[in-house]
Amino acid sequence: MFKFVLNDATNYVRSNVRDFSLNALRFLPQLPQLSPYDVNLVLRENEFVYNFPVDGVIRSYETNQLGSNSPCEDSRTEASLLHRNGFICGIFDGHAGAACGQVVSKRLLRYVSAATLPRQVLREQMKQGCNSQSFLKCHNDNVDFVSEIKPIYEASFNKYIKQLAKTPQRDVASELVNAFLQLDEGLSQEALATSDVRTMSVALSGAVACLVHIEGLQLHVASTGDCGAVLGVLDPKTQQWQPKKLNIEHNADNMAEVGRILAEHPKEEHETVIRMGRLLSTLAPLRAFGDFRYKWSLDIMERKVLPMFGKQAMAPNYYTPPYLTARPDVQQHELGPNDKFLVIASDGLWEFLSPSEVVSLVGEHINSKKILEPMRLPEGDTTLQQISDQLAERKAGLTRKPVDQNAATHLIRHALGATDYGIEHSKISYYLTLPSDVVRQFRDDITITVIYFNSEHIAQLQSEPDQPGVTAPVA
Numbered sequence: 001m002f003k004f005v006l007n008d009a010t011n012y013v014r015s016n017v018r019d020f021s022l023n024a025l026r027f028l029p030q031l032p033q034l035s036p037y038d039v040n041l042v043l044r045e046n047e048f049v050y051n052f053p054v055d056g057v058i059r060s061y062e063t064n065q066l067g068s069n070s071p072c073e074d075s076r077t078e079a080s081l082l083h084r085n086g087f088i089c090g091i092f093d094g095h096a097g098a099a100c101g102q103v104v105s106k107r108l109l110r111y112v113s114a115a116t117l118p119r120q121v122l123r124e125q126m127k128q129g130c131n132s133q134s135f136l137k138c139h140n141d142n143v144d145f146v147s148e149i150k151p152i153y154e155a156s157f158n159k160y161i162k163q164l165a166k167t168p169q170r171d172v173a174s175e176l177v178n179a180f181l182q183l184d185e186g187l188s189q190e191a192l193a194t195s196d197v198r199t200m201s202v203a204l205s206g207a208v209a210c211l212v213h214i215e216g217l218q219l220h221v222a223s224t225g226d227c228g229a230v231l232g233v234l235d236p237k238t239q240q241w242q243p244k245k246l247n248i249e250h251n252a253d254n255m256a257e258v259g260r261i262l263a264e265h266p267k268e269e270h271e272t273v274i275r276m277g278r279l280l281s282t283l284a285p286l287r288a289f290g291d292f293r294y295k296w297s298l299d300i301m302e303r304k305v306l307p308m309f310g311k312q313a314m315a316p317n318y319y320t321p322p323y324l325t326a327r328p329d330v331q332q333h334e335l336g337p338n339d340k341f342l343v344i345a346s347d348g349l350w351e352f353l354s355p356s357e358v359v360s361l362v363g364e365h366i367n368s369k370k371i372l373e374p375m376r377l378p379e380g381d382t383t384l385q386q387i388s389d390q391l392a393e394r395k396a397g398l399t400r401k402p403v404d405q406n407a408a409t410h411l412i413r414h415a416l417g418a419t420d421y422g423i424e425h426s427k428i429s430y431y432l433t434l435p436s437d438v439v440r441q442f443r444d445d446i447t448i449t450v451i452y453f454n455s456e457h458i459a460q461l462q463s464e465p466d467q468p469g470v471t472a473p474v475a
Contacts, residue, residue: 031429048139057461058454069098073094073101074101075092075106075447095205096206190203204309210224210227219333223250230244230355232341251286258286349412352418
């Protein structure tokens with residue numbers, strides 16, 4: 001059940017995955033070669049696209065997922081906010097199993113949708129009778145919790161919104177932080193109260209999260225762990241794409257984060273709290289949901305966990321818990337006309353591509369897709385020469401026609417197949433045919449969501465600041 005420690009060879013390959021070349025792949029046993037058709041089937045299997053039916057701040061979003069673990073430990077959820085115009089989505093990267101990531105991906109959006117609703121509206125909905133799904137409409141989630149667990153989660157949600165109803169409205173960033181912490185505390189209480197193997201498995205596995213909340217022109221990104229978010233900005237003067245990072249990863253490369261953790265524990269533990277780039281030498285992300293084997297007291301571990309899961313569930317050098325928190329860092333950004341798209345992804349993508357590379361690839365993808373749109377003549381009088389020039393431009397653009405309509409798939413294809421000479425089909429085939437017992441050593445689960453903004457509507461809202469922003473209307 002627990003996959004706490006990777007061997008040194010695995011760690012070495014993962015840390016150097018961006019430098020992994022076809023030469024290294026040739027040392028592997030001969031693997032079956034997939035045809036381009038078969039590669040496309042695999043890469044596009046989990047694609048999803050949603051186009052919003054009315055003009056708003058968001059035009060559409062595209063998402064995709066390629067698993068490495070079995071089952072895939074990544075999860076994703078996207079939803080429109082009800083009772084106001086807004087959009088919320090998240091990517092969740094699980095570890096030590098898929099349980100925590102799957103649960104948090106469904107529940108966190110529900111907590112946030114309630115927390116960011118005006119308190120008066122929340123109280124009115126509570127009087128009319130509501131549940132955890134009363135405040136949002138999911139677009140790509142057709143599975144609910146099993147009947148034995150659902151009442152437990154609903155009880156926790158009802159307790160949470162009752163607390164919200166009694167407290168004054170806070171700014172969005174504060175509400176996001178509180179929602180993360182309250183959900184994490186709920187995972188702990190549910191596991192300890194029931195001692196059910198299912199709730200305990202959720203509590204002892206873990207998940208990092210990157211959540212996006214958009215209302216009007218206000219974009220908030222709340223991040224716990226090592227997922228990533230980057231904004232694609234088009235420079236109006238140079239017409240060049242510029243990346244803007246909207247979160248900071250919580251891992252051992254983040255010296256401020258390392259310093260925070262060391263300051264919370266005695267000096268005697270400074271040699272063991274973070275070792276080999278991992279928390280207590282076992283956990284790579286330095287913030288996460290679940291993972292209560294790094295949070296619970298020694299007494300709880302000895303009474304509740306060790307009898308059920310054995311001594312291996314106790315992390316080494318476990319003296320002064322908690323060592324881990326689910327508290328997110330939140331960044332706020334006001335959208336402008338030059339903000340064209342936002343990419344959020346699990347670390348499986350960032351191991352291959354940098355934020356700058358991701359923004360460039362999506363930007364090029366946007367430009368290349370324009371040739372697939374119906375031809376539109378300029379307004380006013382149009383000469384035959386103008387029409388001829390436009391047709392010539394479209395013909396030349398056919399050489400740039402994208403292989404994938406979905407930008408998330410486009411990114412996955414480049415992550416797996418990019419070389420100095422373009423996309424190498426055989427390299428993608430190798431990555432997709434690696435045996436299940438070794439594939440995790442060469443690539444992680446990859447989950448990506450790309451959100452496209454409506455520049456014209458954003459500009460209109462900026463010129464009419466008193467008008468409410470329509471973000472993501474529900475059909």
